[in-house]
Amino acid sequence: MKVAINRLKEFISFEESTEEIADKLTQSGLEVEGIERFESISGGLEGVVIGEVLSCSPHPNADRLKVTTVDIGGEEVPIVCGAPNVAQGQKVVVATVGAQLCPNGGEAFTIKKAKIRGEVSHGMICAEDELGLGKSHDGILVLDTEMDNGTPASDYFQIESTDVLEIGLTPNRADAASHLGVARDLKALLKKDLALPDVEGFQVDDHSRPVSIEVEDAADCPRYAGLTLSNVKVGPSPEWLQNYLKALGLEPINNIVDLTNFILHDLGQPLHAFDLDQVAGDKIIVKKLPKGTVFTTLDEKERKLSGEELMICDENHGLCMAGIFGGVGSGVTQSTSTIFLESAYFSPDVIRKGSLQHGLKTDASFRFERGTDPNMPVYALKRAAMLIKELAGGKVSSEIIDLYPKPVEDFEIDVKYRNIDRLIGKNIPKEEVKAILESLDIQVADASEGGFKAIVKPYRVDVTREADIIEEILRIYGFENVLLSDTYQSSYLAEHPAKDSNKLQFRVSELLSGMGYYEMMTNSLTKPGYAEQSTHLDEGQSVEIVNKLSEDLGVMRQTLLFTGLEVLAHNINRRQKDLRFFEFGSTYHKEEEGYREESHLSLFLTGDRADESWLEPSKPVAFPDIYSVVEKLLDKLNIQTPEVEIIHESPFDYALKLKLGKKEIGTVGLLSPKITKQAEVKQEVFFAELRWDYLLKKASGLKKYQEISKFPEVRRDLSLVIDKEVTFDAVRKIAEKAGGKLLKHIGVFDVYQGENLEQGKKAYALSFFLQDNEKTLTDKIIDKSMDRLMKSFEKEIGALIRK
Incomplete structure (x- = not known):
């Protein structure tokens, strides 16, 4: 959002430099992200x-x-x-x-x-x-x-110039989405008076074009006001108004439309001007039209209504999608001479739904869906009418019609002084607390030694609780004025676990980065279609977003898989095909009793192992490449080697399911082409997803180092002929049990299946590394250990030892 310094000075007088104003606003929560210089030439x-x-x-x-x-x-x-x-x-x-x-x-x-x-x-x-x-x-x-x-x-x-502040407005500060809103904060920060433009001169000139207004849906339109102006002359805006809009990045259109934009950015109240000659029966009806009704908006696009949009209509058809976008044919043109000027307060919910439904984001909807000031419509109407008479001629030809059957009440919040002192961490004098709140138009009533009642005007939609009142006090008092104590203390007892999860995550990130993996961060919001089209995800567990930004960001992700595949597709489409990525992120699931959030770690591997070279041809990555990374990762966390189970189920073509005891800790394997196709990835992708929360629980801290043995390591090789169904994991477990503490490592250096072996058999060539940390191994001890290994293989898996 942009605000012009010279316009702020119309509301509040100050001598501070632009940089000083920017700093004060940033410290108070309206972060100034940049300062630009606007010049009319x-x-x-x-x-x-x-x-x-x-x-x-x-x-x-x-x-x-x-x-x-x-x-x-x-x-x-x-x-x-x-x-x-x-x-x-x-x-x-x-x-x-x-x-x-x-x-x-x-x-x-x-x-x-x-x-x-x-x-x-x-x-x-x-x-x-x-x-x-x-x-x-x-x-x-x-x-x-x-x-x-x-x-x-x-x-x-007569060149006009001004500094323009670019404010990164947070969603809760709807009240500050205008020059007036920012000036209100400056009033409190600078301890200055704020002056609103005078509308005492407003008057009705005649009653030649009365309009009747009917609001059928008062819940979605609590307040609707309007008046008519006749004999107006539509034309270019004066230089000052054009420069005002250009400074904010807007293009001038004509004096009527420009003035409605001026009021919107000046006071935060959206207005809409209708060509009254195009309004059938001189009647305005605020209602919802039937589902399926076709409505053509100003951009000349036909849109089918869902039946939930609030519409501004005449006796025959819809004129405008309330608070969002006007309709074709009813807007102001060069031939317009009589206008109906609308100023309303709409329910944020109905505007948000309509805006999302049709993908329409306008300056008006931005403000309405966050909450405008219900007490502003009539004042803004008078201000606009006076300016239109000044710049476009004409006269006010009707009384102001103001339908406001149930006024929005002020918020009343009980506040305790002890909670102010506790949460801020400093005793602020009661007189200063009162002065700060009253400078923010928050009335202090029923004050006593223990507390008071804060009365908040309804335009502050973000101030509804005691904690919000305390935040208002602190941001004006100044965070920098709350000094840190010489001694740190806490008013509660907390458990301080020995394991540092941040440190462990950092060490794992270092390990993966050292192996050529790049860390990525993806959006927790994703497409509902992924769960709908994937058999391994339960569509019923998708956590749906109520106020969706778009359909592509409609649910919280159940897995890190698809957001990661989108990153792969983005890079592959830009000719970067050899990719190694990892991500720490959360997944979300809806359950019967509520919601479940888990932290996961994902790995993605695709493309070639190394760049093409004259030394050797390039080779595509394979399953062992990613599985070895998982092994090193678990070793880094000092977690025992997991049990594995071969699976052939979605989303994988083939994979290993990793378990610690009965607890599944993750899966690693080759993704099915059906899955990668959903993200438009057209090459093989190896993927691992590990339950990071559980790994942190099982991690025994950083790996402890020990003295290297002074005595030599001995290697012995065996060739086993075993059934095809026997996995290496089963062989490893037997070897670890039979080899005892002397067996330090077991590896496979060849696997053979084919001729010279009977049907259903395979041959493993295994290497065994034996070592004693206290003495040199003798041939007798080595032979005894190998004999024990061979007998165990023969007994437990029916192995044939090839000698």
Whole structure:
């Protein structure tokens, strides 16, 4: 949201610099994200002055050029000019040496001393387009003025300039979505008075165009006000109004529409102007139209109504989608002479739903769906009507009709002084608490030694609890004024676990980064279609968002899979196909008794193992590449080797399910093409998703190091012929049990299936590494250990030992 400094000064007088104002607003919660300089003419014509041509003669070396002498105020300078209309005695606009010009349709350039065809030129006599004033380049701009030579051209052209603050408005601060809203905070921060524009001069001129108004849905439209103006003349807005809108990044349209935008950004109250001659029966009806009704909006798009949108209608059809977007045919045009001006307070819920339903986000809907001031419509109506009479002529031709059957009441909040002191961490004098709240238009009533009742106006939709009142006190009092104590203490006892989850996560991130994996962060909101189309996800467990930003962000994710695949697709589409990613993130599930949130860790691996090289051809990644990463990760957390179960189920083509005891800790495998296709990924993707919450519970801290054994390690190899169904995990468990503490590691260096083996068999070539930390192993001990291993394999899995 943008606010102009010079407009803020119309509400509250201050001498502080723009930077000081920005700092105060940021400290109070209205974060200023940037400061821009707006000038009605780009560059502000700095270095451009009014001059007088003292002499003008033909250039000795060029037929189309003239050599002039120009008085620029206390100095006479030579200037070579090519304009056909330059002549002695003219008042002209001169860009002096060093001035930067921003011409229409061209790049900015700086005026320098030059020698043109042998004649010195110290400046430039300017045409209209060279100054950025218009498009004409027929000749230099000749002025009719008595201003002194050397007068800045900005004074003659009355250039308007102002600093513009870009405020990152948080969703709760709907009250600050205007210049008035920001000025209210400045009033409290600067301890200054705030002045609203006077509307005492408003009057009804006649009753020639009365309009009847009927509100059928008072719950969604608690207040609706309007009046008519006749004999208005639609045309361009004056310079001041156009500059106001341009400073905020808006394009002027016409004086009526521009004035409604002015009121919206000035007071925070959206208005809508209807061409009254297009309103059938001079009657306005606020109601909902039947489901399926086709309504054409101002952008000339036909939209089917759901039956939940609040509509502004006449006797025959819909005119406007209330608080969101106008309809075609009822808006103000150049031929409009009579208008009906609407000013209303709509329920935020109905506007939010309608805006989301049709994907329409406007300045009006932005404010209505967050909550506008229900006490502002009539004041804004009077202010707008007075300005329209001033800028577009005409007269007010009806009384203000104000339908407000059940006024929105102020919030009454009980506040205890002890809670203010406890939450802020400092005893603020009661008088200062009262002064702060009253500067924010929050009335303090029924005050006693223990507390008081805060009465909050309804435009502060974010202040409804005692904690909100305390936050208001603190942000105006100043966070920087609450100093940290010399001794830290807490008013409660808390458990301090030995494990540092942040430290463990950081170490795992370091490990993965060191193996070439990049960390990513994806949105917790995702497409409902993923759960609908995937058999491994339960659509009934999707946590649906009530106020969706879009259908693509309609539910909370049940898995990190699909948001990660979207990142892969984004990179692959940009010719980055060898990818390694990991993410720590939350998943969400709806259950019978509420909701469940879990922290997960995901890994994605796709493409080739290494860049193509003359040393060896590129090879695609395989399952062992990602599984080895999972093994190293678990080892880093000092977690025992998990049990594995081979699975062939969605979302995988094949995978291993990892378990610690009976508890599943994750899965790792190759994703099914059906799944990757949903995210438009057209290459093989290996994926692992681990339950990070559970891993943190099982982690025994960082891995403890121990002294390296002084005694040598011994390797022995065995070849086993076993049934195809026997997994390496089963072989490993038997070996660990039979090998005892001497067996340090077991590995597979070859697997064979095919000829020379009977049907249903496979051969494993295994390596066993034996070591004693206290002595050198003898051949007798080694042979005894290997004999025990072989007998265990023969007995438990029917292995044939190939000797």
